[in-house]
Amino acid sequence: MTSSPCTAKPSAISKEATRAHNEQLILAAAERIFARHGYRGASVQAIAEAARLPKSNVLYYMGSKQALYVRLLARMMQRWNALLDDISVEDDPAEVLTAFIRRKMQLSLRHPEGSRLFAAEILGGAPFLQEYLSGELRDWVESRARVFEQWAERGLMDPVNPVWLIFLIWSSTQHYADFEAQVLGITGKETLSEDDIEDITRFLSRIVLKGCGVRQHKKGRDVQSDAAPDLPFVAASD
Amino acid sequence: MTSSPCTAKPSAISKEATRAHNEQLILAAAERIFARHGYRGASVQAIAEAARLPKSNVLYYMGSKQALYVRLLARMMQRWNALLDDISVEDDPAEVLTAFIRRKMQLSLRHPEGSRLFAAEILGGAPFLQEYLSGELRDWVESRARVFEQWAERGLMDPVNPVWLIFLIWSSTQHYADFEAQVLGITGKETLSEDDIEDITRFLSRIVLKGCGVRQHKKGRDVQSDAAPDLPFVAASD
DNA sequence: GTCTATATCCCGATAGAC
DNA sequence: GTCTATCGGGATATAGAC
Numbered sequence: 343m344t345s346s347p348c349t350a351k352p353s354a355i356s357k358e359a360t361r362a363h364n365e366q367l368i369l370a371a372a373e374r375i376f377a378r379h380g381y382r383g384a385s386v387q388a389i390a391e392a393a394r395l396p397k398s399n400v401l402y403y404m405g406s407k408q409a410l411y412v413r414l415l416a417r418m419m420q421r422w423n424a425l426l427d428d429i430s431v432e433d434d435p436a437e438v439l440t441a442f443i444r445r446k447m448q449l450s451l452r453h454p455e456g457s458r459l460f461a462a463e464i465l466g467g468a469p470f471l472q473e474y475l476s477g478e479l480r481d482w483v484e485s486r487a488r489v490f491e492q493w494a495e496r497g498l499m500d501p502v503n504p505v506w507l508i509f510l511i512w513s514s515t516q517h518y519a520d521f522e523a524q525v526l527g528i529t530g531k532e533t534l535s536e537d538d539i540e541d542i543t544r545f546l547s548r549i550v551l552k553g554c555g556v557r558q559h560k561k562g563r564d565v566q567s568d569a570a571p572d573l574p575f576v577a578a579s580d
Numbered sequence: 581m582t583s584s585p586c587t588a589k590p591s592a593i594s595k596e597a598t599r600a601h602n603e604q605l606i607l608a609a610a611e612r613i614f615a616r617h618g619y620r621g622a623s624v625q626a627i628a629e630a631a632r633l634p635k636s637n638v639l640y641y642m643g644s645k646q647a648l649y650v651r652l653l654a655r656m657m658q659r660w661n662a663l664l665d666d667i668s669v670e671d672d673p674a675e676v677l678t679a680f681i682r683r684k685m686q687l688s689l690r691h692p693e694g695s696r697l698f699a700a701e702i703l704g705g706a707p708f709l710q711e712y713l714s715g716e717l718r719d720w721v722e723s724r725a726r727v728f729e730q731w732a733e734r735g736l737m738d739p740v741n742p743v744w745l746i747f748l749i750w751s752s753t754q755h756y757a758d759f760e761a762q763v764l765g766i767t768g769k770e771t772l773s774e775d776d777i778e779d780i781t782r783f784l785s786r787i788v789l790k791g792c793g794v795r796q797h798k799k800g801r802d803v804q805s806d807a808a809p810d811l812p813f814v815a816a817s818d
Numbered sequence: 819g820t821c822t823a824t825a826t827c828c829c830g831a832t833a834g835a836c
Numbered sequence: 837g838t839c840t841a842t843c844g845g846g847a848t849a850t851a852g853a854c
Contacts, residue, residue: 383620468761475765513755527713553791
């Protein structure tokens with residue numbers, strides 16, 4: 343990934359490539375700045391400097407500050423949707439929940455600025471995302487909630503409130519991206535290593551599965567109903 | 581702060597009362613605006629309008645935008661510290677953890693704007709709070725972490741990473757204040773009722789205690805080591 | 819297509835009238 | 837003490853030179 347803007351000679355082919363390249367520079371820089379200062383607190387000037395381009399160039403490529411912001415939000419929602427798998431009541435709860443936690447964790451830490459951009463938008467009352475939240479996302483939550491309830495009816499997990507459970511997974515995973523400054527300050531680390539991420543992922547999976555009484559899926563075998571089985575991924579305690 | 585009877589000069593008293601009253605108006609309004617738009621995105625003009633005072637009045641009372649912001653952060657840290665109880669290894673894990681979750685939940689929902697103000701500060705890289713995070717708060721976390729580890733050594737709970745556990749409790753409770761817009765959009769509610777709060781609190785306590793394998797403290801009785809006892813506060817499932 | 823120069827407005831902060 | 841008027845600077849956005 344080159345970090346310098348392309349202002350080279352306009353040969354027919356490289357024009358489009360240059361434009362695409364500069365757009366990517368702007369989007370990456372804008373995600374950082376918007377995440378850090380929020381919509382109003384971010385200035386086009388600051389975004390331009392972060393992208394090493396003139397301010398007018400940013401507005402020329404993106405049209406307006408608001409259009410740029412909306413485009414970034416849409417990109418983040420797209421990433422989000424990419425891991426919102428469909429699940430059915432026939433699936434194994436343990437597998438689905440661990441995969442859900444793992445993917446959410448990876449998304450947050452693969453795109454920390456996007457995650458913080460989203461967080462800042464919600465923190466400010468979600469002026470640009472209300473429709474998405476109470477429409478598309480709400481439907482997604484409701485459909486998964488129904489599956490969780492059916493799992494509980496079949497005795498595959500405890501009858502917990504499925505919406506609170508989804509919020510628990512969202513909040514506890516996103517925390518490591520959104521509150522990174524706090525996490526690093528308290529742990530004294532400079533960054534979270536791959537091992538840390540793996541450790542946290544296993545910790546959260548363990549707590550959620552055990553906390554919800556999810557039975558291990560063992561085909562052709564009876565499952566003990568009141569024992570707390572040792573899970574295969576007991577987290578290290580530091 | 582004196583509470584003098586002073587009947588001689590009521591005008592002098594009402595002056596101070598007016599000042600105190602206006603300061604409270606400004607602090608409340610500023611907390612809302614800063615929480616919504618972040619430090620840079622908030623304008624003194626907007627704060628003044630929210631407090632129904634002239635802009636110059638806000639700066640006259642508070643000195644500067646930054647002084648006002650720092651004062652609000654300090655107030656929130658003070659509220660925070662007020663519930664950071666000391667705990668010892670002799671205390672009952674179940675009681676301590678449930679009380680911790682309950683208090684944290686109440687704090688977040690009693691002061692949602694303060695919670696969001698803090699969140700915005702962390703989201704932006706904690707420029708004003710880094711010292712607090714890597715100093716006072718870090719020490720607090722370490723001391724509690726050591727107690728959790730000792731509990732695990734005594735077999736009172738599973739040997740989970742205590743710092744991840746603290747982050748889990750923080751994130752999952754704060755979520756309902758910081759991401760209120762998302763929670764309300766998805767649940768379709770206009771506000772979270774007292775019953776909702778109680779339900780969420782019990783849900784989180786249940787998951788954390790069961791997920792960490794916290795044994796119920798029963799003095800003078802042996803504790804079954806591998807059974808998952810039914811907790812007294814099994815959450816309703818909706 | 820790109821970037822300089824500029825238009826218009828709002829920012830935080832202050833001086834000075836009352 | 838309170839508030840109007842204003843300052844210098846920076847905001848978004850655009851017009852126009854190259």
